[in-house]
Amino acid sequence: MADELKRGLEGVLVAESDLSYVDGEVGKLVYRGYDIEDLARGASYEEVLYLLWHGSLPTAAELDAFAADLAAERAVDDDVVETVRALADAGERPMAALRTATSMLSAYDPDDDERGDDGETALRQGRRITAKIPTILAAFERVRQGEEPVAPDPDLSHAGNFLYMLTGTEPDAVSEETFDMALTLHADHGLNASTFTAMVIGSTMADVYSGVTGGIGALSGPLHGGANQDVMEVLHEVDASSKDPVQWVKDARDEGRRIPGFGHRVYKVKDPRAKILEEKLRDLSESSGDTKWLDYTTAIEEYLTDQGLVEKGIAPNVDFYSGSVYDSLGIPVDMYTPIFAMSRVGGWIAHVAEYQEDNRLIRPRARYTGPEDAEFVPLDER
Ligand code: ACO
Secondary structure (H helix, E strand, O other): OOOOOOHHHOOOOOOOOOOEEEEOOOOEEEEOOEEHHHHHHHOOHHHHHHHHHHOOOOOHHHHHHHHHHHHOOOOOOHHHHHHHHHHHHOOOOHHHHHHHHHHHHHHHOOOOOOOOOOOHHHHHHHHHHHHHHHHHHHHHHHHHOOOOOOOOOOOOOHHHHHHHHHHOOOOOHHHHHHHHHHHHHHOOEOEOHHHHHHHHHHOOOOOHHHHHHHHHHHHOOOOOOOHHHHHHHHHHHHHHOOOOHHHHHHHHHHOOOOOOOEOOOOOOOOOHHHHHHHHHHHHHHHHHOOOHHHHHHHHHHHHHHHOOOOOOOOOEOOHHHHHHHHHHOOOOHHHHHHHHHHHHHHHHHHHHHHHHHOOOOOOOOOOOOOOOOOOOOOHHHO
């Protein structure tokens, strides 16, 4: 049993956690016992961060103090802005730019030399990182568009301030609320690949900047966070082709392509986050009168359901609908995965801090399948 090989660590329990629970058979997600639907509809992203980092929902006074502390950390050093500018000029991809700039933040952290062993340092530094990531992302997008970065406004919410820094205009209430809901939905999700990456790094007692930088790298891949961008690119591809969405999916399946936004290691039914975002997309599309992406995604989902894919457990995941919602907010496609990082950073930090409270170095092993007893031949005789 000890030597059983579990490819991709599927189903392996590596830690205890109070943070989030995913029931993939019934499609349920909770953060510290609260159903994701209640949180998405009733709590702000700041409340969810407080819940994840401090163990309970805040009172109004606790939330005010917490949100003010977070907002006070939004500004980034001019050197970081200059680096962001250089990365944008070099044509760097947003996720890679975010990875580089996040790593750089530690140079300006007043307690970067601290190494707490109780998770407290991770939370303190994590709050700074969480506050600054939106500033980095918005600055990158502005510079790339030939505009100057917009300074953060501490009077706006985390979601509202990001949209403000991105566009230079305060968002309307519907946009702010929609974006805030998307942040809440993506904040935590058990030991997904990027969270586990951050935990592995945290388990060496490296600083949380290293963990978050690693998490961003893991999230960028198309099998994980990168899928939300892929979904939108597919929708654009369908739009640009002469095909209808169903024909496009048929052809893609015939070519052996995977459909981004479908399938999940844990969910065997439709992801509860996808259901909430689908409903949001429906509201937004109906109020704007532009139902194109809703029509495409609905047609694709119906076709794949008819084909028995959903019954086989390959159902829509959170990425299937998030892109269309971001599109309705006017956010560029290649910013979708960075926005995922902007939210999931809350979960990465919570898991690192929780794990470090009772740390044990994470160090699995591989079954060795290489040669044995190979005879060494010196270089000049090979
Ligand atoms: N389209 C078509 N077939 C699929 C898809 C898909 N999107 N996903 C899985 N399958 C099929 C596989 O081809 C495989 O079939 P087979 O057994 O006949 O070979 C079977 O389902 C199992 O697939 P695995 O890759 O072994 O399952 P795994 O648990 O490793 O995959 C993953 C999960 C990586 C998410 C996969 O479903 C996928 O690639 N999906 C598309 C990318 C995506 O949407 N990623 C986002 C995930 S959610 C998130 O990270 C936020």
